[in-house]
Amino acid sequence: MRHPPRSVLLAVTGAVALVGAALVPVVSASGATPACTVQYAVTSEWDTGFQSSVTITNNMAAMSSWSLSFDFAGGQEVTQGWNAKWSQSGTTVTAANESWNGSLATGAGVSAGFLGSWSGSNAVPTEFRLNGTTCNVDAQPTPTPTPTPTGPPATGSAPALHVSGTKLVDAGGTAHRLLGVNRSGGEFMCVQGYGIWDGPVDDTAIKAIADWKANAVRIPLNEECWLGLSNVKPEYAGANYIDAVKELVTRVESYGLTPILDLHWSYGQYTGNSSGCSDVHATCQKPMPDAQYAPSFWSSVAGAFKDDQAAVFDLFNEPYPDRATSTTAQAWQCWRDGGTCPGIGYEVAGTQDLVDSIRGAGARNVIMIGGLAYSNDLSQWLTYKPTDPAGNLVAAYHGYNFNTCADASCWNSTLAPVAAQVPLVAGEIGENTCSHAFVDQAMKWFDDRGLSYLGWTWNTWDCSSGPSLISDYSGTPTAYGAGLRDHLQAINP
Incomplete structure (x- = not known):
């Protein structure tokens, strides 16, 4: 989103x-x-x-x-x-x-x-x-503190993954679908000065996700918070932010869940068509990652997780250079090559730049890359696909009921050809209806082709504006979230 x-x-x-x-x-x-x-x-x-x-x-x-x-x-x-x-x-x-x-x-x-x-x-x-x-007056005798439970210990471990043909596979070569949820918060809480995560991320909270029979959690991040830039409160930035992300990744993996680290909000001032904000700082979704900080972000993230092949990297949440440029060809060229892109006032880091940053840091982790139109358009993804010496690239799609490409006809014409050549993951699926008719349709289409998908989002927001999968962090689903939970539990009994 x-x-x-x-x-x-x-x-x-x-x-x-x-x-x-x-x-x-x-x-x-x-x-x-x-x-x-x-x-x-x-x-x-x-x-x-x-x-x-x-x-x-x-x-x-x-x-x-x-x-x-x-x-x-x-x-x-x-x-x-x-x-x-x-x-x-x-x-x-x-x-x-x-x-x-x-x-x-x-x-x-x-x-x-x-x-x-x-x-x-x-x-x-x-x-x-x-x-x-x-409060603020003398106490009665202080009682013996009651320990706060953290939930039952985790017993699993997430599989190391790599690309083999059109599939994601584990170290033994067995195909592995990513089926799970997004856990929003790390992209906005820090830059807004409220904390690092939106709600709990302790053992009990992660176990609740695993109890839905999910096997993956996508974790949106903020590049300015990771890099510790001066506009972010020190307690939520730099080493403190990085340590919190590492701790969450370790906890997620301990429950057998694949962590997907996503660059969500980034630096660069954009005030053109469909601008989410006028701020130069990483306070909203920008049309493309910036050349000033995004390569450093991914080089640092890659260095931190290069020895953890269970971690997957999602290059940039939802590119939309097509809203800024005048032609589709210009948009796809900007998407791959970056540089000075028409309609975007800052220097852009293209997908090739960021893949190079990750590989240059010595990481061979799987990399997901979304297309244009907020990752809803993959029509030219294969034509402009960046090169990867590790051969570990995955196409990423985002689909909501209100998107242009949101039905089987479009999926058959634009997604199926991509899935015939590389693994395809729907990093976000969801709907703003407080129901699950659209996600039911999407999950069936992806199931029939052995593809991956994750619901947006495991946060307690209003399901009509979020949309939100849960009403509390123990995992009680909203009317919308019940569709994903029941389906995951049915296919992973």
């Missing part, structure tokens, strides 16, 4: 004045540790509105869910929030945990924020209650 719906975009008309954080101090008369502490900060304020954050620390027994309440004294009203389910009744505001951040161990903390409106005064709340206990 071009952009995840969880992105929090704060657009405010009028002059905005950033103010010093108005913090509620933690007060304890006797010096004992409070049962819970809450820091409340007004991070910005303007004529009729403001933005605030709350940071909660739990010093009581571990909680499986939490609810924070406080009262406004100046007639303020919450208008929008994130990282919690915000509600207001009269002057009382309540923030309840999301499905993915409900566990709060002893000593653990969680942060959330909101936008509000005000008139007259914007007084800071003075009392906060966590699950009914008043």
Whole structure:
């Protein structure tokens, strides 16, 4: 998909004045540790509105869910929030945990924020209650901490893969289809300053994916976060980001799932046709990867995973140079060769450049490459296919119910010829109907030809705008996600 719906975009008309954080101090008369502490900060304020954050620390027994309440004294009203389910009744505001951040161990903390409106005064709340206990005051005796479970241990291992003719095969030569889900978050949370992953990625969370009988997880990444560029918060960038990705890859593989590392968001300013944003930074889907940072990204990723043949590389999420250039030939040439492409204001790294970066780092891993029109058009993929000394290239297709190529007629005419010469993986399939009629049709077409596919996305978003496969991270499917789950469980009993 071009952009995840969880992105929090704060657009405010009028002059905005950033103010010093108005913090509620933690007060304890006797010096004992409070049962819970809450820091409340007004991070910005303007004529009729403001933005605030709350940071909660739990010093009581571990909680499986939490609810924070406080009262406004100046007639303020919450208008929008994130990282919690915000509600207001009269002057009382309540923030309840999301499905993915409900566990709060002893000593653990969680942060959330909101936008509000005000008139007259914007007084800071003075009392906060966590699950009914008043915070920032003396504690009752501290209970023995309860360990937070991480889920049962993994027992599997992901297979090393390579291309053999039109199939992906394991080390023993057995054909291996990639059937799984996308796990969005790594492409946007870091660059937006909220974290690295959107929701949990611990053992329990990954086991829930494996329980659907999936065998692959596609992990979208952000090149600026991986490279640690200055516009990303240090705690979410560079070595911290890389270590988090490595840890997730190890955990995914331990459950027998193939990790697919995807360059999703990249650098370069594009404001032309179908632009996702005007920002030069990696805050949206760009038409092509940039020559300034994308080769360095892939050289670094390849160096990190060159000894792990179970990891698959997805070169660039959804190219769309066809929206910028005037002819199809120009678009495909830009796709392969990069350089100065008509309609794109930054120097482009072509698919050949990025394949060369990966192989130059000594990695022979399988590489997936999507076509034009957000990876929906593979009509000239074979004609412009980059060269690969390792012979490990795979064609990648993305298909949604609202795409141009979204039925058997188009698949027969454009995908089947590609699949007759190289392995074909549908890196994303999905629909925005909160149903699964389209993905049912797509899965059957790919099943009949022994091809691979992954559903978008294993995140708890609105299935009509995401689309989202799940309603919680224990794996409860949405009406849309039930189609993929039931099908995977039926073909992999």
